[in-house]
Amino acid sequence: MIGKLTPVIAQPTPEAGECHYLQRDRLLEVVASEPNQAEGIEKHIHFFVEATDQGVPLSATRLNDLKIQLEAADVLYREVLGLTPPLHMPRYQRANFIMVMLRADQVRGGQAYDEVVRSPAVSDCHIRMALGSQVNAAENLTPAHELFHLYQNAHMMFKQGWVHEGLARWSESLLRGDIQKGDPLPTNAEALEVVMQDSYGAAIFWQRLFYLLDPQGDSSIPKVLREMRYHDGSQVVAVSERYGSAFLPLLFSSLNEAGEALAHQEQWPVYGWAEAEQRDLRHNRAILSAVHHAVSLYMPIADQPDELRTFMQLIEPMIDR
Known part of the structure; x- marks a missing residue:
């Protein structure tokens, strides 16, 4: 459950976005996040799953397919369409990465959020999108669709x-x-x-x-x-x-x-x-x-x-x- 948004840092200029603190958040665990890698989407897109015993475990195959689709979509939006990536836009200048939250209680579908946030579960400021933990990227374009929303929200x-x-x-x-x-x-x-x-x-x-x-x-x-x-x-x-x-x-x-x-x-x-x-x-x-x-x-x-x-x-x- 996402709680009330509370500003963490006052907005210094009209061109800068804020980072909000979520007083309540789902318990999350990193499943694939290597922010120091020189290559790959792990530099700016990190994956989390709910820390729960409920639901079907996320398979490595499904996770890799999700990563492949998001990487392809990101390259399309940046290099083919020529759009500025969300983290490079003023609204999201405080965000350090994009969180992809895989929900155990949601089989498919997704949602893109538009605020920069941090929480007790994830202390670094970020923007986030949620996906059903069993989304099959080989048959479903929801991940790319939600990533495009983040590009829209940034602009x-x-x-x-x-x-x-x-x-x-x-x-x-x-x-x-x-x-x-x-x-x-x-x-x-x-x-x-x-x-x-x-x-x-x-x-x-x-x-x-x-x-x-x-x-x-x-x-x-x-x-x-x-x-x-x-x-x-x-x-x-x-x-x-x-x-x-x-x-x-x-x-x-x-x-x-x-x-x-x-x-x-x-x-x-x-x-x-x-x-x-x-x-x-x-x-x-x-x-x-x-x-x-x-x-x-x-x-x-x-x-x-x-x-x-x-x-x-x-x-x-x-x-x-």
Whole structure:
């Protein structure tokens, strides 16, 4: 049970995140953590399991497959998409590592947390994600999905489902290999509202936007990723081409700036929004503003295909200025 968050160190500047103390935490034991290694994800991703006799013991095979998927996803997000790793972003500058907590009472599924924390069980400041202890990475992309959430949390405060879950679901296609061109973008306010009320299903919106911005695609995947295999021999990264990867860092940067501007306007701490505010759909105007800004910078209106130009004209009256 995660208890109340209590700041450990006062925030010295608006650009710095805080480290919170969890007064209660699950009993945890390290199962794979070698922070001094020169190679591998152990430098910044550490695995813990609950210190309990309950549940099925974690096998070395499952653990290795989890590590392989997370390593592949991390390389994809950093080197292929060009995103700044969470621990290098201001919000998480106090975090020393990413904890992957394997829960004995949870068979599958996962959750990404957004605060820097420490606790009686783990004294170093860190950010964390939880996974069911029996997640089979060779058949389940939940670990990569939750890691993408940590990248999102590092770059933006917005957690509206169509952005938070829609983009994370899109990221799964980079490993699954089912990159698609998506359905046509909304052409009226009603269709756009359907997208903004969606969650995982909004992935097709992002697929289409990325395709229109980058119709030629990119098929360059690092050799190290192409050669990664799970214990059963299946390929970890199956994607052969992708769209819009050069645009994504610009989108994240624009969402980051929009969040900072909104925090200043509302007189909130930059990284101290209430959870309800992070998810509030009234901030969709700020998100649309960030999308409009990023697209405009990435592709001048004269170069935009008709479908994209029509969408930009649709959202222009809705954006904050």
